[in-house]
Amino acid sequence: xxxxxxxxxxxxxxxxxxxxxxxxxxxxxxxxxxxxxxxxxxxxxxxxxxxxxxxxxxxxxxxxxxxxxxxxxxxxxxxxxxxxxxxxxxxxxxxxxxxxxxxxxxxxxxxxxxxxxxxxxxxxxxxxxxxxxxxxxxxxxxxxxxxxxxxxxxxxxxxxxxxxxxxxxxxxxxxxxxxxxxxxxxxxxxxxxxxxxxxxxxxxxxxxxxxxxxxxxxxxxxxxxxxxxxxxxx
Ligand code: SF4
Numbered sequence: 675x676x677x678x679x680x681x682x683x684x685x686x687x688x689x690x691x692x693x694x695x696x697x698x699x700x701x702x703x704x705x706x707x708x709x710x711x712x713x714x715x716x717x718x719x720x721x722x723x724x725x726x727x728x729x730x731x732x733x734x735x736x737x738x739x740x741x742x743x744x745x746x747x748x749x750x751x752x753x754x755x756x757x758x759x760x761x762x763x764x765x766x767x768x769x770x771x772x773x774x775x776x777x778x779x780x781x782x783x784x785x786x787x788x789x790x791x792x793x794x795x796x797x798x799x800x801x802x803x804x805x806x807x808x809x810x811x812x813x814x815x816x817x818x819x820x821x822x823x824x825x826x827x828x829x830x831x832x833x834x835x836x837x838x839x840x841x842x843x844x845x846x847x848x849x850x851x852x853x854x855x856x857x858x859x860x861x862x863x864x865x866x867x868x869x870x871x872x873x874x875x876x877x878x879x880x881x882x883x884x885x886x887x888x889x890x891x892x893x894x895x896x897x898x899x900x901x902x903x904x905x906x907x908x
Pocket of ligand 1: 731774784786788789867869870
């Protein structure tokens, strides 16, 4: 399937979402895929909302991109959610500022405080959310479809780029002069919090730079729990 065909399908799906789920929100983590979706929402002038989670531990390059995106896409404002102050203070004062390196449990509890709880607030009352997930990103994403019911959060979840390859994402970004995170040019294919993201070397898996001290099976922060695949409506 060519990029043109995938692009048309993505545009169609985004338009359908805007029609059937006018309260749908795009989760923008400022990765390359989210930049493609933000650009498409702006070009199609779709009335979709966008939010981002500022964990408080993001790389400075991500904050720079946040400002660039705000200036480039004034019609697509991003609502930013932050962790709860009390929970963050309690975690850091109990486990240390980098306590997440000590065990999978402490890593997941940090993600719970800095990502999952704010995500729940961002999705509260919504009927659908949109992500930039792609199937080839991770072994844990092989069964994903372009839409599914997110039972954990109680709403529809759409993945309009599920079929796209990494090369196709970058072809779109280059062709349309879409802003992107400067860390991508330093061999960071996947960017999250600064202390949990590193660059990769040639031949490494694209997710190798995320939580690199853990087994591949545990390398999800909980934002994208496996949901129930659904067929796209006719
Ligand atoms: Fe905490 Fe790392 Fe998860 Fe960010 S990615 S919330 S710093 S454990």
